[in-house]
Amino acid sequence: MAFRTAQSTTLNLNNAALVVIDMQQQFRDTAADLCPTLTPLIGQFISLNKPVIFTQHGHDLSSDNSELVRWWGKNGSIRRYSPAWQLMPEIESLASVTAPNIHKLTNKDRYDAFLHTDLEAILRNAKISTVVITGTMTNLCCETTARSAFNRDFRVYFPTDGNATLTAEMHEASVLNLQYGFAQITTIDDLRRALE
Template sequence: MTIFFFCRIEKFEAQNLPVIFTQHGHVLKEDSYAEIVKWWGENGSIVRYSPAWQLMTELNSYAQPGKPNIVRIQDKNRYDSFVNTNLASILHEKNVKKLIITGTMTNLCCETTARSAFNQDFYVYFPADLNATINDEMQAATILNLQYGFAQITDFKSIMEAVENLRI
């Protein structure tokens, strides 16, 4: 289902809505002190510029520089997309008040970013079918927790209807 969403990015562009891609990765020499690298170890961490760090092939054509409402943050090195990046300033500059969070891993980066966004007074939409993790149990736990106090749980169809009607 998520790959189908990629082909709908044009609808966001057509409505002049920003799309922000984040890439999580570490420069091990710089991040060796970080708890996240200690947790996963050097072999388990995503190394910046490695194949694991690259965007999915389906996303590359959308994340090219020069598009006015497409932003690519490549220096993310924590689960939270707001930490050590310029995400907050980008969102404020573009006058964004509501976020749709999609990606992987639901229970790590996506959930942490959703909680952080909510705590920074953004309204968060979290489409359950546009986020993925390693098993159904972790997916369900994240959805339950976010729904309780951090995000409006939604789905692909509802998001697309809202974008087409500019209700988000």
């Protein structure tokens, strides 16, 4: 049975921001392989003075009674400021660059990077119309944030090789769902060429 997917158009990154989701030590085994291709894209956004927003997911486990913490349990949740909460060094070196368009959102505590953070305000203040969603995990925080961005009327680009999760099946299912109605699926190489 054929079905309609999101229309592919020429990549337009004129008013784009790069969102780098949860590239933290907690996810090193899952997402470290992204770093060699993701860091040049981050560097390109920075050199062009385009916004780059880094998120760090974590919880104050002494007081957080959220459904997310209940779901994973306190032992399965990331404690804010713990070693697991820190960004991978390859990413931290870029996130710590002092520049007006680089932002670190260290208070992310839901799959949706828009909830309880300044992400939407940062994007609106910079007059951003397009977001590029990268990071981990494809089927949790990245997919949820992509859907949330779409519902806030941002154009969403989702590079298949710029997101990672535990299995190929989970990754491909998310990509298929997003392509159907939320995001234009692309690659890091295509994004880098569009920025040149």
